[in-house]
Amino acid sequence: MLAGRRAVMSAVLRDAARSATASGAVYCGVMVEAIDDAGLSATVSVSSFRHDAGPGESVPTVSALVLGLQEEPLPSLSGTWRKVQIVDLPAVGLAARVLGVLASGGGLDIEPTLVASMRTLIPVPGAPRVAQVECRSPNIAVTNALHRLFDAVTATFRFVPDGPDFRAPV
Template sequence: MNDRFAMRIPDGWTRYDLTGGELATVAASETAAVEDPELRAGAEDGYRQAGELLRAMVRDGALAASGLIEMHDDGLLMAFAGVFGTTLPEGYRDDVALLLRPDGAARAGAGRTVTAVELPEAGAAVRVTSIERVPVSDDWTADMLTVNTFVAVPDRPGEHLVISCSTPNLQHADALTGLFDAITATFRFV
């Protein structure tokens, strides 16, 4: 994925070329193979949304991105995972425990859950799970389940990588939260 970190992505997911070139090629190939005009329009719309989301991720500093776009009888299933770099503001203590109250419960806003997690190969991390209205382009937003996991970069005080997983398929939130947890659990520094 990157020369600083690695993470296993499920079979069937696409590792995105952050330039968007590969996504455009896959979109053209996949949508051309769909004969039903209504299904093709749905697939084209899904790939358009994925392209807009990818461009938004790159604007936000994505270091790696992958995703799944599949047609099902009940519609399009979309899920994404990306890794972003971030630095804590000056004076902010780099301690997972400080993000939680002494009783171990999360400090969180309405509709947002914050928990401490232990990643098998990367150690202590903080996970923020919520439903967010995400700006995808200047004139388009989407309600998305977001699962963001903050991992401190070893030997680099204040620097974190954020494993950000999201989906607009809110009707499958429980199953996809489990999948996002499994993906994030494979994260490691190299």
């Protein structure tokens, strides 16, 4: 069934790779599946960025990360909403998370599309850096199920020691 959709799948893969590269991701994964003659797709990317700690702190804290996130609890007229949480990931501990339905893309003459999204921010141990795991899918009709899938994927995140420091998030 997917063989007949090679062009669409190639476009999804290219778009995911282009977006991941533009955002500085160190990892990008794509899932595409045909279900009842419809397509289900999702992406996950992992990136890392500098985040200066607050006064008196040497590394970013989850509390500081949560303060920087904005919640939009009720769906807006455009259908977007965001919920902010603190979550406990099995291998790394507490992290800040924003999940919801967001507008993506768009431009001068192009309407943005809605995507189910989950972004998890994880302080890198002993460093002024934050790892970001972002999962997205255009299949907003199954947002709740996608958020459960994204949570399960993100729960596998861990840091891999590379000598006294940590290398890129895995």
